Amino acid sequence: MHTSKAAKKAEDLSLGSILSDNLKDALFPPHLVLVPQLNEVYELELAYYEAKILSDEEILRNGAYFASVDGKPTRHFLICQGEPLKLAEHSSSRLKSFFKTNQFKTGYGTHGLFPYRGKFHPQMIKGLINVMGLKPGMTVLDPMMGSGTVPLEATLMGMNSIGIDSSPFCAFMARAKIEGLKVPLNPIKTAMDHFDSTFKYLNTRVNRMEGPLRDKQASLFDGKPQDSRVQSNPAEVFRQPEVDDYLLLAFLDAKGYAERSNRKSFPDQFKAILERYYFVAEKIQKVMNGLQEQLGNARVMTGDARSMDIPSQTIDGIIFSPPYSFAIDYLKNDEHHLKFMGVDIDELRESMIGLRGRTLRQKYEIYLEDMTKVLSDCSRVLKSGGICSILVGTNNNQLSSIFQIEPEEVIGIHETLIEAGRRHGLELVRKIERQITGMANTMRSEFIVMLQKG
Numbered sequence: 001m002h003t004s005k006a007a008k009k010a011e012d013l014s015l016g017s018i019l020s021d022n023l024k025d026a027l028f029p030p031h032l033v034l035v036p037q038l039n040e041v042y043e044l045e046l047a048y049y050e051a052k053i054l055s056d057e058e059i060l061r062n063g064a065y066f067a068s069v070d071g072k073p074t075r076h077f078l079i080c081q082g083e084p085l086k087l088a089e090h091s092s093s094r095l096k097s098f099f100k101t102n103q104f105k106t107g108y109g110t111h112g113l114f115p116y117r118g119k120f121h122p123q124m125i126k127g128l129i130n131v132m133g134l135k136p137g138m139t140v141l142d143p144m145m146g147s148g149t150v151p152l153e154a155t156l157m158g159m160n161s162i163g164i165d166s167s168p169f170c171a172f173m174a175r176a177k178i179e180g181l182k183v184p185l186n187p188i189k190t191a192m193d194h195f196d197s198t199f200k201y202l203n204t205r206v207n208r209m210e211g212p213l214r215d216k217q218a219s220l221f222d223g224k225p226q227d228s229r230v231q232s233n234p235a236e237v238f239r240q241p242e243v244d245d246y247l248l249l250a251f252l253d254a255k256g257y258a259e260r261s262n263r264k265s266f267p268d269q270f271k272a273i274l275e276r277y278y279f280v281a282e283k284i285q286k287v288m289n290g291l292q293e294q295l296g297n298a299r300v301m302t303g304d305a306r307s308m309d310i311p312s313q314t315i316d317g318i319i320f321s322p323p324y325s326f327a328i329d330y331l332k333n334d335e336h337h338l339k340f341m342g343v344d345i346d347e348l349r350e351s352m353i354g355l356r357g358r359t360l361r362q363k364y365e366i367y368l369e370d371m372t373k374v375l376s377d378c379s380r381v382l383k384s385g386g387i388c389s390i391l392v393g394t395n396n397n398q399l400s401s402i403f404q405i406e407p408e409e410v411i412g413i414h415e416t417l418i419e420a421g422r423r424h425g426l427e428l429v430r431k432i433e434r435q436i437t438g439m440a441n442t443m444r445s446e447f448i449v450m451l452q453k454g
């Protein structure tokens with residue numbers, strides 16, 4: 001069929017106008033500017049919900065995906081701005097130029113300290129906290145907090161939080177990172193100025209297996225004033241629990257690096273890492289003080305996600321990521337640190353989800369039983385109307401070999417958890433797919449599953 005000249009012209013015009021339409025302009029009002037490097041669909045979705053749920057004031061204070069509101073920079077943009085890491089002098093020029101050109105970094109605050117497998121992306125946690133309707137003063141829980149991304153981010157946002165992990169090392173790591181937001185800097189400087197005695201003290205202590213000083217269940221930031229005195233005696237600085245935690249975390253971080261690579265001697269490695277820890281704490285404290293914002297109160301502890309020491313219906317929202325069936329042996333990864341803390345690893349293994357069972361099939365069955373208990377307890381502690389967000393992926397190849405089916409026929413763990421949640425009063429409200437880069441051979445995507453308590 002022939003189209004008339006006039007109709008063709010109209011078609012061209014509409015094509016032109018369609019193509020000149022900008023998706024971002026269609027989704028967001030003009031006074032909101034997105035952060036740089038927002039390039040994944042799930043991020044655009046979370047940004048869209050933030051724009052719908054948060055007021056302009058709330059976006060300025062706690063938004064995760066906006067750089068400015070009416071030309072005023074958001075707090076998130078300021079926190080992410082600038083050089084994220086103090087690079088060592090000998091770093092390659094490629095690395096230096098990478099950081100120069102990527103001035104906006106989302107590994108802000110103390111989030112980037114200490115490597116931990118399966119760490120959350122902090123900006124995503126901030127976005128999720130917002131779209132789950134959580135506000136400053138409310139309480140968010142991560143029953144399997146690992147390195148503590150959720151309680152740390154909640155603290156930055158002025159929300160209260162509870163973080164639980166069965167590994168005492170995770171509880172220590174999370175506590176030290178949260179304390180880093182307020183740790184007095186002068187004693188750390190003293191420890192750096194007396195590097196040799198600091199190194200000697202920590203080395204003797206670690207070799208003698210004397211664990212962290214503090215009570216595991218202590219609550220953070222309960223109104224204690226910061227100690228800003230300048231200590232000149234390095235032994236004094238370790239008497240302050242938060243300084244002790246922070247220095248010890250840096251030391252264990254360096255020890256891990258030195259064991260994995262022999263590019264530098266252990267003391268040199270510690271020196272570089274200690275400088276970075278100082279730089280990171282100084283930077284986030286400067287930004288937070290400049291913004292004069294209140295930090296939230298975090299309680300991080302060792303515990304079991306299947307039966308939590310938390311009263312019923314007291315939690316406003318839950319975010320967590322379980323081990324993805326039985327892919328990572330977290331105890332093996334942290335064996336050295338756990339031994340240092342005097343933990344009986346065989347005993348701990350019994351409470352770790354994903355590690356029990358002889359055959360793969362048995363492991364999978366026990367994993368599902370355990371995760372059902374976790375969901376049931378999450379439902380118990382959550383207030384009515386509260387949302388529980390779970391980030392989980394499935395290793396289709398692993399499950400296809402257990403069940404002797406094609407990888408495409410495997411039912412994803414997220415689907416199984418949605419069903420288990422439903423049996424315990426948690427209904428699916430949203431499922432967001434997120435691409436995984438870097439481990440595409442075993443897992444291509446993971447899901448953020450949002451369940452609401454009726």
Ligand SMILES: C[S@@+](CC[C@H](N)C(=O)[O-])C[C@H]1O[C@@H](n2cnc3c(N)ncnc32)[C@H](O)[C@@H]1O
Pocket residue numbers: 116117118119120143144145146147148149150164165166167170303304305306320321322323324330351352353354
């Ligand atoms: C995927 S990691 C969580 C990582 C975390 N989202 C982060 O940002 O670092 C899963 C965590 O579950 C913990 N875990 C395993 N079994 C547990 C249990 N029964 N109770 C509490 N935590 C458990 C592991 O120690 C591990 O740290």
